[in-house]
Amino acid sequence: MDELPLHKISISGPTLASIIQRFSTSPGAVDGLLFGHVTYVTPSTLSDDSASESSTLVATITGFLCPGTINSFYDSTGAVELHSLRRLLSDPVLNHHPSLIGWFSGRRKTHPRPSMREFAVAVSLSSMTQLAFPVKNAPGSTNFNPCVFLLLASPLSDQSIHTHEYRAYQFRRGTESFDPKSMDIVNIGPAFRGHYGSFSPIAPFPALACDFRNSPMSEDRDERILNQMKKFSKDQRELDMGADGFDVGSLNRLVGSEAASYTSGLEDLYEKMLVKIENLARQVERSSARVLEQFKAEKRNDKQHTSLLDSDY
Structure with a gap:
């Protein structure tokens, strides 16, 4: 059965920055797991137009796990190794991110498009029905398999400004293809609920100390x-x-x-x-x-x- 189509993939700015930092500081290519949830969103209509928008699915990435190497949970052919995957999922850091929604891959100096091995990994991972999890706010019983894929790549040539490219995909089992999805980076505003629990400023605007004592100046x-x-x-x-x-x-x-x-x-x-x-x-x-x-x-x-x-x- 084909996965339900996602409308977009959402991630907070600090989470995306952490993934990029983990990739940029590693000695070579890396991969890892993505955790979060999928929500069934019904848009609110504020106009008098009788035409109503259809409900959409939004995948929200709330955490990740990066062992710092490649082939961390699959073999050289791209087949997911269940014992390696269970070992990673047993990490105590994942207490707040129980749902596996997909995985990511970071490659240096390559084009930002999925490779044949990444295609094989996506096929193997999305076919594991035991990893399916319920969709939030969905009418009835709707489950979602881990099919989100985030691809990171560094520039092909050396640049004076250090940049990284990233693209998000949903692997569709029905067509056996990667479906590109828009990446919604949430930083602040009404949509930040669920990404930030609290906020406190750590660098307040400093006040200049004024010293009016006498000095030898003119x-x-x-x-x-x-x-x-x-x-x-x-x-x-x-x-x-x-x-x-x-x-x-x-x-x-x-x-x-x-x-x-x-x-x-x-x-x-x-x-x-x-x-x-x-x-x-x-x-x-x-x-x-x-x-x-x-x-x-x-x-x-x-x-x-x-x-x-x-x-x-």
Whole structure:
């Protein structure tokens, strides 16, 4: 029996980044198992149109297991070895990811398309009916076999910017082919439910320590620096006023009827922060230019002083 067609494959940004990092730091090609769940989604119709959209299946990847080698659960012909697979599935790390939805393969400097061996592995793995699991929210009893395949590949040639390509497929047993699927990377917003349990900032915007003690600088320079500090303090107060009310406990408003208005407020705060960072970057750039000019002037003065001493002798 052919698998039910998936609408898309969803994965959180940190999970995808972890898979890519595991692949990029390995000495060679790797493979591994993908865990998650498949959900039967019925879209909500907000318009008065009588035509209703059909329900869809969404596969969500919530975890993975990478032994760091190839042929970790299959032999050289692509046939899945049941004892190797059971050994991997008995890992205690998989307590929160019990459902095996598929597998992934990472290859270096190759084209991002499935190989004959990966085709054989997909055929063998998807035919194991004992690994089938129920689909969430599905009407009646609907099971899903592990047929999701994620392919990662590095560029064929060396590049100055380190990049990786990835593609998602569903192996269809009826046609014995890989069906390309769109990859939905969830980071933030109403769709992030189920991917993140909690969030807390670890790098708050720092406040500049202002020291108004006396210094041996000239009065003009003191006044200029004091004006800059006052301007920064004013900007910091305006930024704090803009961030008022955006605490961690209010993140639950990102889900529900208030999501649209609350998200726009967060975007406005983010734009203010970008403007502030740009102003700070320009101040640093101007300060660096002044330091360079002062350094060049001191070098010229030293050369002139050396020339005068040589002429005296």
